[in-house]
Amino acid sequence: MIYKVLYQASQTEVPIRERTESLYVEANSVREVRSKLSDRKINIEYIQVLDGAHLEYEKSTGNFELENV
Template sequence: MIYKVYYQNDQKRNPKREDTHSLYLEAPTEVEARALVEAHTEHNIEFIEAIEGETLAYEQQNPNYKLTEFSE
């Protein structure tokens, strides 16, 4: 499953909507997607959304669409 993870760059600053970023990640479950991001970044995760079907096709048309892969 592909997940879109909305996040702030660090956990020390108060979240601001204008500073929200996103990344795309492939993981078996939402819990595992969260664990991957938490283990490999300092991001403050706001929301994780499973995307598939037409929504995924739409997101893939975005020039910024890229699956993030973390090395172990």
């Protein structure tokens, strides 16, 4: 499955919507996504599973690139 991870680049600052970034990770569960990203110094806000039409939409935006974790 492919997951979209919404995060803040800094763990020490208060999350601000305008600074939210996203990345895409392939994993079997949300727990696995968190495990794969545990070495990064980011503040994960939300992890969303992408499938079907939503996945196709994300691919069509031009910002879709799977992280190699």
